[in-house]
Amino acid sequence: MAGVNAEIALSIAATLVGTGDLGNPKLKIDPISELLQLVPGTDVVNKADILFADTRTIGASSSEDLDLAGELANAFGATITAAEVVAIFIKAHDGNTNNVIVGAATAAFPGPLGATGTYTIKPGEYYLAVSRSGWAVGAGTTDDLKIANSGGTTGVTYDILVIGRTVAA
Secondary structure (H helix, E strand, C coil): CCCCCEEEEEEEEEEEECCECCECCEEEEEEEEEEEEEEECCCCCCEECEEEEEEEEECCCCEEEEECEEEEECCCCCEEECCEEEEEEEEECCCCCCCEEECCCCCECCCCCCCCCCEEECCCCEEEEEEEEEEECECCCECEEEEEECCCCCCEEEEEEEEEECCCC
């Protein structure tokens, strides 16, 4: 079946080490692991049929609105029209001088940041948002994901991956 197979995993293992008179106390947190597995389809949560992935560059003092419903093309050249987005990953390249700013487009996709919220991604850092149930995309009204360059001196390059469904689950 055509569609998206994906595993989005999160794993955190942490230990806090202190200093004391009679040794070094430790607090070890049990590992936290989360896994979202997506299979092809659109009818229920945990399914997806849209995948957009690209490396993009934005000029100094510039921005772009990525239209999630009717403008972007997938790797096979087909235009994607998302009804819901279930995952967004954006990584700012290490060599950037400026930050990458996500969010607050005119016809903003409300998603995890809401219509007016923004998130700043510093060079070498990333942003990941995941929702099993998905965030609604309103074609023509609330479908733009704005990506902006924080500065006016140099361009910024970033990687982006968006996974979604053409039908709301």
